[in-house]
Amino acid sequence: MNKNTANAIALTLLWISAIVTVAVLGTVIIYVFVNGIAQLSPEFIFTWPEGVAAEGGIWPTIVSTLYVTALAMIIVTPIAILAAVYLAEYAVQGRLVSTIRFAADSLASVPSIVMGLFGLALFVEAAGIGFSMLSAALALSFLMLPIVMRTTEEAIRSVPKYIRWGSYGLGATKWQVVSRSVLPASMPRIVTGIILATGRAVGETAVVIYTMGQAINLPITPFDSGRPMTVHLYLLAMEGINLPAAYGTALLLMIMILAFNLGARYFLRRNRKV
C-alpha cells in the first residue's frame, strides 16, 4: 500500500474515533434531555414523591443531594488545600512525599463501593453517627480529597517563581508568601478543582447509598438521613415503576453536572483573561 493511502485511511480512522466519542456524549445528553424535558416542572422539583410508584416530585432528594455535597465540600476544601500547600511549597522530595502521593493516588482509585462499605463500617456503625448527611459527607470527602489535592497542587506549582522571590525580597515569611501571594494567584484554578470534585460528589451513588440511607426524608440537621437523587434514580430505574420520574431525575442530575462542569470551565476562562 502506498504510504499516502495508508496515511489517509489511518487519519480517517482517528477522525472516526474522535467523532464516535463526541457522538456518544451527544447521544446520552440528548436522549436524557428529550425524555426528561416533559417531566420538568415546578411541581416535579418542589413537591414530595407520593405512593408506591413515587409519583409527584423529587424535592427531598434534591435537598439531600445538595446538602451532602455542600457538607462534603466544606469538610474537604481546607484539608485538601493545606495538604497541597504542603506538597507544593514545604515538602522536600523524598520518601515522605512519595508515600503521601501514593496514598492520594490509591485513594483516587478506590472503587466507590469500597468507599461506601468503609463509610458504613467507620462512620455509620463504629462511630455511631448512623445513616446521615454527616456520614455520607465524610465518606464523600475521602473521594474528593485526592481530586482537590491534585488540582490545587498543580495550580500552586504553576505560579511563577519570581512572584515568590518578590515577596521574600520584601521580607515576607514563608506563610506570608503562601497566603498573600501564591494562594491568591492560584485561586481560580483551585476553585475550578473544587467545582469539578463537587460535580463528582453530586453524581456519586455507591458511596452514599450505604452512608446516607435510602429513606425519603428532608434533611435538616447533619445527623438526618435522606435519599440522594442518584439513589432515587437507581431505585426507580431498577424497579421500572415510574420511568417518567426516572427520566426527570436523570435530566435534573445531568443539568446539575453540566452546570458544574461548564461553570468551572467558564470561571477558569474568565479569570485567566484578567
Added chain:
Amino acid sequence: MPSLPSMSSENNSLRLVSRATHLKEIALKNLFLVCAFVAVAGVLLIFGFVGFRGWPAFAEVGPWSFLAGTEWSPTDGVYGILPLIWGTVVVMLGALVIGTPLAVGTAVFLSEIATPRVRGIVRPAVELLAGIPSVIYGFFGLIILRPIIANFTDGLGFGAVTAWFILAIMIVPTIATLSEDALRSIPPGIREASYAMGATTWQTIYKVLVPAAKIGIIDAIILGMGRAIGETMAVLMVVGNAPVFPESIAAPIATLTTQIVMDMPYAAGMHRTALFGMAIVLFLASMGLVALVRLISRFQTSIEAGR
C-alpha cells in the same frame, strides 16, 4: 537566658523574625503536614476498617475456598467468589478491548491532528464524558442499549456484552486524557525530525510518537482497568446479576462490585462478612494497579538514567 534550640538548626532564614512569628511558621508547617497525612490516614483507615470487617471471611471460610471457590451460595453457607472474580475480569477485558482503541485513537487525534478549534470541542466532550454520573450511564444502558443487544442475542440483553459497551464509554475519558498527556509531553523536535525524513502523519504517529509515549499509554490503560474493575452502578444495572459462570457473553453474570450491592440490603452474619471480604479484594486490586503504574514509571526512569 533560655536558649532557642529550634531556631538554631532548622531554618536559618527565620532567625531574622521574632520568636512568635517563628513559632507560628513552624506550627503552620506542621499543620499542613498533618493535612497532607489525611490522605495516608484515609488509605490506612479504609484498609483497617474494611479489612477488620472482612478478615473473618478469609480466616473462617479459608482463603483458598473463599477466593477460588466456584460456588456463591450464601443461603447454603457457601462463599466462593471465583464466579464473581471471573465476572469482573470478563467485563473488564471486554470493555478494554472496545474502549482502548477508541480512547487511544481520540488521544492521538487530540494531540496530533485536531486543529485548535476542533480540539476545543472534542477535549471538553471527553472531560464531560468523565463527569456524567455512572447511574445515568447505567440508566442509558438499561433502557437503550439493552433492548438493542437483546435483538442480536437470544436473551433479554442483561449480560457481559451490554456492560462492555457501557464500561467502554466510561473508561474512554481516563485512558484518553492520560494518553494525550503522554503524547503531548513528547518534544516537538522529534515530530519535526520525522516529518523532515519524509514521513507521513500516520508514519510519524505509529513509528515515532506512539512508541515514545508507550509507557504513558500503558499507564493510562492500567488506570482505565482500575476504573473498569471498580465501576459499580452502571454495571449493576445491565449485567443481570447472576453469580454464576456465564454460558455465553450475553447471559446474566455478576461482578464483585455488583454482588456487594445486590446482597448488602439483606446480608447478615458471615454473608455480610464475605461482602466486606470482597471489598478487600477490590481495594487490593485497585491499589495493586496504582502500584504497578508507579513501578513501571520508576523502571523507565532508571532506564533513562542509565542511558
